Amino acid sequence: MNGAGSMPVYILRSGMQERQDMKKDAEPFVQATIDTLRIMVKLDVRRGEIEAQDAGKIKTDISGMIGLSGETEGTVTLGLSRPLALAIAQAFLGKEDVSENMVADTVGELVNIISGFAKKDMADREVKISLPTVVVGNGHVIAGFRDEIRIVTNFETPLGAFHLSVHLENLPPILGLQAKGH
Amino acid sequence: MRILIVDDSPVMRGMLRRFLGAMGIKDITEVADGYQALQVIATSNFDLILLDWRMPVLSGLDTLKQLKAMPDFNTIPVVMVTSESQKQKIVEAIQAGAANYIIKPFDEELLKDKLKPFLNKSVA
Numbered sequence: 001m002n003g004a005g006s007m008p009v010y011i012l013r014s015g016m017q018e019r020q021d022m023k024k025d026a027e028p029f030v031q032a033t034i035d036t037l038r039i040m041v042k043l044d045v046r047r048g049e050i051e052a053q054d055a056g057k058i059k060t061d062i063s064g065m066i067g068l069s070g071e072t073e074g075t076v077t078l079g080l081s082r083p084l085a086l087a088i089a090q091a092f093l094g095k096e097d098v099s100e101n102m103v104a105d106t107v108g109e110l111v112n113i114i115s116g117f118a119k120k121d122m123a124d125r126e127v128k129i130s131l132p133t134v135v136v137g138n139g140h141v142i143a144g145f146r147d148e149i150r151i152v153t154n155f156e157t158p159l160g161a162f163h164l165s166v167h168l169e170n171l172p173p174i175l176g177l178q179a180k181g182h
Numbered sequence: 183m184r185i186l187i188v189d190d191s192p193v194m195r196g197m198l199r200r201f202l203g204a205m206g207i208k209d210i211t212e213v214a215d216g217y218q219a220l221q222v223i224a225t226s227n228f229d230l231i232l233l234d235w236r237m238p239v240l241s242g243l244d245t246l247k248q249l250k251a252m253p254d255f256n257t258i259p260v261v262m263v264t265s266e267s268q269k270q271k272i273v274e275a276i277q278a279g280a281a282n283y284i285i286k287p288f289d290e291e292l293l294k295d296k297l298k299p300f301l302n303k304s305v306a
Contacts (some may be wrong), residue, residue, distance in 0.1 A: 036286075039288065039289050040289060042289075092196065092197045102193050102196070105192050105193045108191070109194050112191070112236070112265055113265045113286045113287050116236075116265025116267055116285075117265060117267050117286065119267050120267035120268060129265075131190075
C-alpha cells in the first residue's frame, strides 16, 4: 500500500461524556449571563438547575438567539418571561414607559452581550458571532434539530426566573497517521 | 460637548444617552449603523464618537477605518463600546485608530472612567 494522504479521524465520545463536555463548554456563557445582569442592571442572578436536553421543551415569552460559527459552532438562546424582560428594559433605560420594540431589543442585546463577553474565555478559538434574532410570542418553544443536545441553565432573580440554552459543536478533526509508503 | 453614538441597538443607545446625561452631556446624536455615522460625521462637528462593533450594513471596525481615512475628521476620538471581548479584537481596534475600548457589559462608573480623558472640563 503506498502512502496515501491522511484521513481525518473523529473521536467519538459517549453520550454522558459528551454532555459533561458540553456543560463545561457552556460555563463561559453561564457566567457571562450572571455578570452581565449584575453589572448592567444591578440584578442579583443565581444559577439554578443545569440539564442537558435533546429538544426544545421550555416555554418562554421572548427569546433572543445568537449563532456562533468558526472553530466553535452553535447557538445561544436566552429565554425570558415578558414581565422580566420589561423590568430589565426599564432598568436599562431608567424609565417605566418602554415600548414593546424596546423590550424585544433588550433581550436581543442581552444575548449579544452575553455571547461576546463569553468569548474572552474562548481566546484560543476563532469564533464569529451573528447579529441577534428575537422571537416574541407568549409561551413559545424554540425547537432544534433532532438529536441536538442543548445545555439549559435555569436562573433565579428577585424579578423572576429565566433560562439560557447553549448548543455548541467543538469537535476539530484529528488527523490519522499516514500510511507508510514503500 | 457633542457626542455621536453609533449602535444598532436602540436600548443600548438609550442606556448610553442616560449615562451621558448623568454626566451633564445633553448634545447627543444617535445613529444605528456605520454608514449613517459616516454621513452625519461629514456634516457635523463631534467631539467624541462612541462606536459599536457588530452592526449591519457597515461594521464598527470598518467604520473606524473609513473615518481615519477622512482627512477632515480623522482626529475625532473614537471609543469602541462593544461586546467583542477577545484580546485580538481589542488590538485590532486600537491599531485601526480607536482611542479607547469599552467591553460590554459595563456600568455608569466604568463608562465615566473610560471617557474622562475625552470630556471637556465643563462636564462632570
